[in-house]
Amino acid sequence: MKLKPISGDPLPSQAHPYRRAAVIGAGAWGTALAATLARAGVATRLWGRDHAVIDEINVKRTTERFLPGVTMPEGLHAVHRMQAALEGAEVALIVVPSRSVRSVARQVAEYAAPGMPVAICAKGIEAETGLLMTQVAEEELGRRPVGCVSGPTFARETALGHPTAATVAFPFSYADRLTPSEAPAVRLAVSLSTESFRAYVSDDLVGVEIGGAVKNVIAIACGVMTGAGFAENTRAALITRGLDEMKQLAEALGGRRETVTGLSGIGDLTLTCSSPTSRNMSLGQQLGQGIPRDACFDGRPVVVEGEVNATSVTDLARRLGLRLPICETVRAILHEGAAPGEAFAALWARPIEAEPRAMDLSFAHPATDQAIATLAERIS
Structure with a gap:
């Protein structure tokens, strides 16, 4: 035919x-x-x-x-x-x-x-x-x-x-x-x-490559929250705000927003954050279930790109003067000894901001103490 x-x-x-x-x-x-x-x-x-x-x-x-x-x-x-x-x-x-x-x-x-x-x-x-x-x-x-x-x-x-x-x-x-x-x-x-x-x-090599680097880190974050028992609302929020972090870094390095909203950006981000077939998502799930890092994957030495990228992505963002809260949270858990519950509680209790960055607003979160107490207890 x-x-x-x-x-x-x-x-x-x-x-x-x-x-x-x-x-x-x-x-x-x-x-x-x-x-x-x-x-x-x-x-x-x-x-x-x-x-x-x-x-x-x-x-x-x-x-x-x-x-x-x-x-x-x-x-x-x-x-x-x-x-x-x-x-x-x-x-x-x-x-x-x-x-x-x-x-x-x-x-x-x-x-x-x-x-x-x-x-x-x-x-x-x-x-x-x-x-x-x-x-x-x-x-x-x-x-x-x-x-x-x-x-x-x-x-x-x-x-x-x-x-x-x-x-x-x-x-x-x-x-x-x-x-x-x-x-x-x-x-x-x-x-x-x-x-x-x-x-x-x-x-647009910069836009394509930044998408591939950042999405692995965001997938670990999604995995942690999924492993802790949270569901679709939480993952959708992390994917969407993770996309914003991806856009920030790509644009700062000369990449295009259009690229980040394409296959190599949001496409790869959505896939990697939605399935335990991804080693990044799987690592996060195990951490969210309380499994120590050295016991994940039954103790096998599995290469997880997002684990390495959590440091390299945030190092680069810091050098450029950018704030990537989700990537920083993953870095804190994997490389700075932060407890997953406390790290994600601090992420969720950050000041209230405008979604369009051009508005440049920041207000104290009215339920910071409750968020910290609740999330830290649920993600243990």
Whole structure:
């Protein structure tokens, strides 16, 4: 059946997908992105450190550790040598935890072709420098174009072919604007797009990346309150006010509000704050249930990006003179020894403010003592 175009849609231009891609990082999200590229017809090599995972993908066409029950497409080949992954590649995606982006980008720079675009698929802010992940990578990758892929995406759902959308962001040079079909963001978006994966294009790296960093912290806050027994009203309030914190930080760094209200901002925020599939939400739930941090996830050393970002996001905000109360509350709980009940009581009992920041109002909360007593008792 031939689909009819939606009324009013302009005739689309054509862009050529990349023919060969390298995905650096064979965890759940890296493998899901590699599978998406391969299903789109892109010859894809997936690099990972764990030989057992690499062999399982090549021999059994699955990875039970990260994506159990998902069959890998034939166009995907896994390797354990970085050089083998990058040889002949026209584009690379770095999909590792944020704390590893710098060291991995340095390795990629050894073998990637000059001028090859590299997309960062990690979300966060480097603690030592306050740099976004693309800025960290730029320092290591030389003159290669650096962008990012971000959005409301759980790896397993993406790999299973559930309809999914994400944003591909790269800077647009003068030449890119003259011939957008040749721009890295456009070509990678086309390369990732399948019958189920829909990619959008952006030139606002700051807005896209800030959304990815802040949403993880807000998700921990939502998890704490959910774990303590609170429900939809509470989560909706945290998501909405968390979005405001995201907007503040993005705008202060030159990002656009429109980006923050898109897939990589409110889209990713809503997803991450609404499901225990998110490790950030899950960590918060366990803390809200009174489980000590070292006992969460049954004591396993699970990487939770929002735990690291709680410090790096608030450090950056403080440097810029911004107030991010929810992010500060999560930081206090995770890194400053604050009890969850007392921290959230202090958050809820803050002075009454206007929602439009331009009004610049602040009045004492009339029920500060009661709020502190009630919440501190309920979140123990």
